[in-house]
Amino acid sequence: MKNLTVKVSGLAIAMLLAMPAISMAQSMGQTSGMGSGMSTPPNQQTQQAPPPDSKQAAPATPAAPVLDPKEEADFKKVSTMQMSKPDEVAKAGEAFAKAYPKSNHLETVYSILATAYMQQNDQANLLKYGRMTLQMNKDNIDGLAVMTVATARMIDPSQKTDAATKEKNVEEWGGRCISALQGLAKPDGIADADFARSKDGKMALCYSGLGLALYNEGKVEDAVKDFSMATKLEGPQPDPVDLYLLGVALSTNKQYPEAMTAFQQCIKDGDPGMTPRCQEELAKAKKDSGK
Numbered sequence: 001m002k003n004l005t006v007k008v009s010g011l012a013i014a015m016l017l018a019m020p021a022i023s024m025a026q027s028m029g030q031t032s033g034m035g036s037g038m039s040t041p042p043n044q045q046t047q048q049a050p051p052p053d054s055k056q057a058a059p060a061t062p063a064a065p066v067l068d069p070k071e072e073a074d075f076k077k078v079s080t081m082q083m084s085k086p087d088e089v090a091k092a093g094e095a096f097a098k099a100y101p102k103s104n105h106l107e108t109v110y111s112i113l114a115t116a117y118m119q120q121n122d123q124a125n126l127l128k129y130g131r132m133t134l135q136m137n138k139d140n141i142d143g144l145a146v147m148t149v150a151t152a153r154m155i156d157p158s159q160k161t162d163a164a165t166k167e168k169n170v171e172e173w174g175g176r177c178i179s180a181l182q183g184l185a186k187p188d189g190i191a192d193a194d195f196a197r198s199k200d201g202k203m204a205l206c207y208s209g210l211g212l213a214l215y216n217e218g219k220v221e222d223a224v225k226d227f228s229m230a231t232k233l234e235g236p237q238p239d240p241v242d243l244y245l246l247g248v249a250l251s252t253n254k255q256y257p258e259a260m261t262a263f264q265q266c267i268k269d270g271d272p273g274m275t276p277r278c279q280e281e282l283a284k285a286k287k288d289s290g291k
Contacts, residue, residue: 068100075105078112086119107133111142118146126150134173141184144177145202152209157216167213174210178203197235204233208242215249223249231262240266240274247281256289 078096081089093113097106114129130150133143152170155163181203186195211226227246231238247262263285266278 071100071103071105074099075103075109078109079105081112083115083119086116089113090116090120090125107136107140108142110136111140111146114143114146118150123150123154139176139180141177141180141202144173144180145205148174148177148209149205150209152212155212155216163216167217170209170213174206174213177206181206200233200235204230204239204242207233208239208245211249212245215245215252220249220253224253224255237269238265240269240271240278243269244274244278244281247278247285251281251285251288254288256285256291259285260289 074096078089078092081092083089090113093109093116096103096109097113100106103109110129110133114126114133117125117129126146127150130143130147133140134147137143148170151166151173155166155170157163181199184199186192207226207230211223211230214220214226215223224246227242227249230242231246234242243262243266247259247266250256250259250262260282263278263282267275267282269275
């Protein structure tokens, strides 16, 4: 299994990329109404009216697609699984894609697989299914969110050409993701609190990815704003990786008191992978601030 890494100030960090474990969120990318072959608005249609004396048969009503009950049941199972067990989600998603290679649900299943593999730090499959999702629908919110944050955390600033390509993709995907989420209407049957939590979680991923791309480009003040927004959207228990990145950006910007607060919150979280790093950066921030 490959680790996803982010390099900040020359330090490589292996990390787990968290996604909100809300089943409704797994299909949000298709409920936005974008990228789904929307019809031309009425004022842009140019249909010529028939002559008054012509006889025109009424257009036939297209037959409703025949649904496979087993396929629908299998899709419901995949789409309602919780991300707390990403290995099981990935197994179920792979089985569905293999059993129904022409399913109309593949876009959603691919986005679920990308999320599941991100949770497992499986870089190859994350990128595979993230790309497949966006190939089917370039505005799939789940695909945009996953690819934004994952690609940002794979940027190696020392590889300038590759880094520039990744930064460009992150900025494009992240911008589209945020715009889509801001205009997203709540689907029927979803509780307001669940919808808001899922929406905020995806928005946080996009801001986190954008912040890291900006930091690597030397736009530190803008990076601070995006990392701050990410941790705000994540609620009372922000992702410790985002707290670390926020602290590093604040320290680079010589905002040492705020940086120390971010590192202290990261340490309080108790994440075994991030706590030692936040402790080290906290000590540096204290030293640099003269305290």
